[in-house]
Amino acid sequence: MQSHKSRCIVLKRMDIGETDRLITLLCEDLGKIRAVNRGAKKPLSKLAGHLEPFALTDCQLQEGRSFYTITGAATIEPYADIRQHLSKTSRAYYCLETVDALLADQEPQPGLFRVLMETLEWLEDLPAEQSHELVTAVFSLKLLAELGYQPELHHCLHCQNKLEPTNNYFSTRLGGVLDKDCRHQDSGAAPLSSEAIKAMRFIVNQPIKQVDRLAINRSLARELDTLITNYLHYHTGRELRSASFLHQSR
Numbered sequence: 001m002q003s004h005k006s007r008c009i010v011l012k013r014m015d016i017g018e019t020d021r022l023i024t025l026l027c028e029d030l031g032k033i034r035a036v037n038r039g040a041k042k043p044l045s046k047l048a049g050h051l052e053p054f055a056l057t058d059c060q061l062q063e064g065r066s067f068y069t070i071t072g073a074a075t076i077e078p079y080a081d082i083r084q085h086l087s088k089t090s091r092a093y094y095c096l097e098t099v100d101a102l103l104a105d106q107e108p109q110p111g112l113f114r115v116l117m118e119t120l121e122w123l124e125d126l127p128a129e130q131s132h133e134l135v136t137a138v139f140s141l142k143l144l145a146e147l148g149y150q151p152e153l154h155h156c157l158h159c160q161n162k163l164e165p166t167n168n169y170f171s172t173r174l175g176g177v178l179d180k181d182c183r184h185q186d187s188g189a190a191p192l193s194s195e196a197i198k199a200m201r202f203i204v205n206q207p208i209k210q211v212d213r214l215a216i217n218r219s220l221a222r223e224l225d226t227l228i229t230n231y232l233h234y235h236t237g238r239e240l241r242s243a244s245f246l247h248q249s250r
Contacts, residue, residue: 003063004060004061004063006061008057009025010051011097016036023070024100026116033105047073079121095119095136098236099143119208122211131221133218137227138203141203153200157178168191170191171188
């Protein structure tokens with residue numbers, strides 16, 4: 001059996017049997033995998049504390065027939081401040097659940113690993129009293145771009161004309177923007193402000209750490225959050241539990 005060491009982000013945990021847990025990990029080089037943490041529920045377990053959800057952890061993994069086995073783990077970053085505030089925690093769980101829903105097992109996604117890690121770092125450093133809606137909007141759009149679902153933001157999806165600054169509509173079904181003359185192509189398309197288009201173009205093309213250069217007020221952050229998360233939900237094909245909680249909290 002082959003042994004492997006990787007930086008991982010813990011996506012979720014599930015109890016199996018009386019003492020073990022099945023851990024879903026996003027690994028920097030392996031992609032999403034499932035690994036058994038044996039004896040995790042025993043009082044003297046040495047690894048359990050290093051395998052908390054959304055922690056960044058160095059894992060030693062032993063390959064098995066169905067699952068990996070975690071033979072060693074050391075926390076790199078626990079993201080302690082995220083755990084102290086409900087708004088941060090709920091948005092971190094939303095990011096984890098989204099990754100788990102969209103990714104197949106064992107498909108390396110180094111770009112997506114970086115997006116999730118930088119999102120957690122950003123969320124960790126944000127003041128607790130600040131709105132965190134922009135975080136999930138940015139994460140969702142970067143995630144979709146990494147997976148090949150980047151929406152069309154420069155030309156009308158139907159007529160292919162270059163978009164003018166006003167009177168545009170975002171179609172989750174078609175995957176981008178329709179101008180005012182082509183809105184009839186999707187009766188469910190939502191109005192899209194010129195500020196939102198500019199912000200989405202910037203987000204797609206820039207690292208997450210550069211997003212704070214944008215002048216985004218609460219109203220624009222909410223518009224982006226609603227549009228982009230709706231677009232992401234269309235591609236997941238299911239309602240995420242964390243998304244329902246965020247919707248209620250709004």
